[in-house]
Amino acid sequence: MLLSAEELQIHIRGCSLNNRESQKKIYSSFYGYAMSICHRYTNREEDTSEILNDGFLKVFVEIYRFKPAYADTVSSFKGWLRKIMIYTAIDHFRKNHKHQVMGELNETYMHVPSSHEDAVDKISYDEILSAIRFLTPGYRTVLNLFIIEGFSHEEISKELGISVGTSKSNLAKARKQLQKLLYQQNQTVNKNVV
């Protein structure tokens, strides 16, 4: 259950003092929220847990610096936590999959008939997220940062150490690949239904 603003402030103070109970309280309260972020950046549970825990470690190390940007302490903290998780995921990608960002130029794309575009409404959230997880790591990261996190290509290029053109290219490819995966999933579902 998410903490109230007063509880959160109390436990933030406790975490500043390296109090385990406060750390556990914040960890358990924001676990689901943080996991939803980290889950999108990997397709392996071990990597997801690694990104999650590394992110929370950074949170607890730097929590004494946290100051609410606006009146709502919980929202401010969620935003601050979100940024830390994203950058932790980026660090994880740069450490493990950086070479894949540059090497996606020879990918072939499957044309998805436009008649299937109205099937977007029928796609569930789980399918979308599942499909995102199956993207190539480079595509996945760029797609997450651009579409979900709202990074610009300039920011993406700076964070990933790539050019703006490569960022745009990877985004296009990510979308294509996602469409393909969703189409394949849809086709599989239709076949099963039939």
Place this chain on the structure above:
Amino acid sequence: MWSEEMDRKIKEAAENDIHGYEDKSWKDMEVLLDKHLPQKKKRRGIIVFFLLAALGLSGYLLVSSISSSKKPVVQQNKTTLPASTPGDQQKTSPAKEITDNKNDTAVTEKTVTDNNKTKVADQITSIDQPGNNEVNTSATNNSIASATKNPDSKINGKNNTVNNSSLSSTTPVQSTNRSNTKQPGQLVKKNNTIVVEKKSPAKTIAEPIATTAANQDKEQKSTTATPESIVKGESIPAPSQPATTTTAQKKVDNDLPVAKAPNEPVKKEQKAKQNNSKFSFNFSFGPDLSSVGIKNPGQVKAQFGLGVGYAITDKISVRTGFFAGKKIYTADSNSYKVPNSTPYSPANSPFRIDADCFVYEIPVNVVYNFAQSKKHNWFVSAGLSSYLMKEEKYIYNYKTPGGQQVSYPKEFKNENQHIFSILGLSGGYQYHVSKRFSLLVEPYIKMPLSGVGHGNVKLNSTGVLFTATLKPFGKK
């Protein structure tokens, strides 16, 4: 074609992604935290425990030292008790008891029976007289060297017939050296008290006592020697061995009193000496800086003082004294209660008050020595001081509406006294130049518990005291 609808869908999918908490995840997290953010062991409790233990120990030492200083000085006692008639009960002062322990030297009670082997240990006080450090005791069968200092000691009438002549002629002296070798510069003077060693309620174990008199009681002669109960490490030769006794004997000044009375002044003198050696006299000087708050530091001025200290224990002592010095500081109107007698109204508060005060200070401090060696020791001190404001000169500085600066002086004499209103904390180092003389350096801070001076300011002081300490009665 990719549409914006797809982007929106993806965002909604991300926002609605829900994951449940897993305890296993916290365990992994905890391992990570223990590695990167280990929790410090809770030493606060230990620190508090040690602080409390130190306080308790200090209090215990203080109480025990005070209580022990009240106890009479127990001297080595040696007198010979003749065998008295059975049933004679001879009691010394009510404060003294017969000790069963061979090691006891306090005279308590004597029970004399036919089989008693009772010996009275001479109470010996050592005085500085050269050449007289040999044991010499004498007693007749029925003579008792009245040994007790205590005027309340009760001795049987018969046994109270002290063989004054024998005693006066052979005033027993005793040294702690078993071999009776002379100790340079020491003469052991004898005062008689009774030491009884009990084997059974009806018996007393007599201690061997060196005698020179031929008419020493046989029972006394046959007594066995337990040197520990008489004198530390010394056995008294039997009468049949006059050689040893003679070597151990020496006539003492005939003027030495035999009665109870001499023991008292000697003991008192010894006790007084011990107490006197704990006293010390101090002369101190050093720079002192006074200020009101941190923003307006005052001037550094010299202060001088004389003091006296008393060592309660080896570690704890108290000091007091008298210091004089100037305290020059500045204050603003927020810190200073401006008197209404100034030519300007209280509404037009001075922007600055310049103070020049001459202060007598009487501190009372408790000093704790926490690291001691033969030559060095470190100490901390805390206490309360009294300020006697002998002279206070203030200049109230105002700014007129026209922007001019005007000053208004005001002087007060002997108007303010602050008794035990200044908290002083200090610590320092002491170097023992000799057993009597030592030098100290002591940084300190003083904080008022209430307002000081005419303006009721929070006047803080800090500085360093350089002190020379002399123990005039201490051992060289």
